Amino acid sequence: MDFELTEQQRLFRQTVRDFARKEVAPHASEIDEHERFPAELVRKIADLGLFGLSIPPAYGGHGGTLLEATIAMEELSWACPSTALAWGVCISLYGSSLLKGGDEEQKKRFLTPVASGQHLGAFALSEASCGSDAAALRCHARRDGEGYVLNGAKYWISNGAEADYVVVYTTVDPALRTKGITAFVVEKGARGFSVGKLERKMGIRGTSTAELIFDDCRVPAANRLGPDGAGFRLAMNVLDASRIGIGAQALGIAQAAYDAALGYAKQRQAFGQPLAGFQAIQWMLADMATDLDAARLLLYRVATMVDKGVPFIKEACMAKLFATEMAERVCSKAMQVHGGVGYVKGSVVERCYRDQRVTSIYEGTSEIQRLTMARQLLAEGG
């Protein structure tokens, strides 16, 4: 077992870290304050080539491993989790839907422009009435001649307001439940497709979280990913691996909170000595560092499993569950170390505390991670 990154992986991490800390981090507070989509930072991430990560060269990408994508997500999230999410959705939820579900023509048409970062993608599965229970979705696709007509609405779609392409999960027959779910790529500007309400959020306030409305929206059959009914399996396959990225987002946020707490503990004086001199503070720092290390090991292990092509679903759930719940613990302790300073707007730990909270909700809540893991454990149990 080798717990070290290779020289190449260390260099990659350093490159993304330097970029994230120099170019992205200085803007995180203002992006959060103004709920502003960081278009200029997304362009810089594109210039760095990160939109091509995980996407094969045949479709405009640079290939690369999931471990590299995990490291990049961690580093970008340290700096600004909103910016990280805007990028992550494109390579992970959107990119994987195309890679796993698209034919050659669709990959060339819909993946290549996103791999360059010139265009953005989104993934629309959730609806107002169903998130965890995705099989209950109601957005309807009716066959009509050479194409389909879509009616319904999607909720909470990250990048929804900016995306040029959206993978939309619909049903051709709600009575069929999972067997009716069918995915399409819908292009921005398609007649009958519009962006509705934008949610105001507690954290990751720089990403749009949008309602998408389909009102007699015509989509050519050429935009359908796989046959009718193949969409549920596709969505689940995509989420199995993409949740590793959310674990990495949580890890990056928690690392930022810890780093701030460590620095503050050394500098802040109380009772004639730095906070770091008190054992109570030292124990908090030690527990935080242990939590971070454990989460990183779980995440890097499962990313490596995916890269090796071995079964990984249980380990992905473990890593996402642990990393996201760890982030809440670490950010809370980091705020405690800061005292009142950590509770006021403008402090890094205050933003981290809000930003991390969604990670145990989206791309499968903690309860759904436990449920999925338990299914696997019971099946293994003999």
Ligand SMILES: Cc1cc2nc3c(=O)[nH]c(=O)nc-3n(C[C@H](O)[C@H](O)[C@H](O)COP(=O)(O)OP(=O)(O)OC[C@H]3O[C@@H](n4cnc5c(N)ncnc54)[C@H](O)[C@@H]3O)c2cc1C
């Ligand atoms: C900021 C943000 C961005 C998002 N981005 C996207 C996106 O880009 N694309 C997209 O498709 N969706 C997106 N979502 C939706 C997100 O994936 C869902 O919110 C999530 O899957 C949970 O679904 P829900 O909100 O409907 O909660 P529900 O499914 O209603 O669950 C409510 C509670 O009940 C629990 N629960 C549900 N079922 C069970 C069960 N069987 N056993 C035990 N407990 C259960 C849940 O764990 C949770 O605690 C986003 C959400 C947010 C907040």
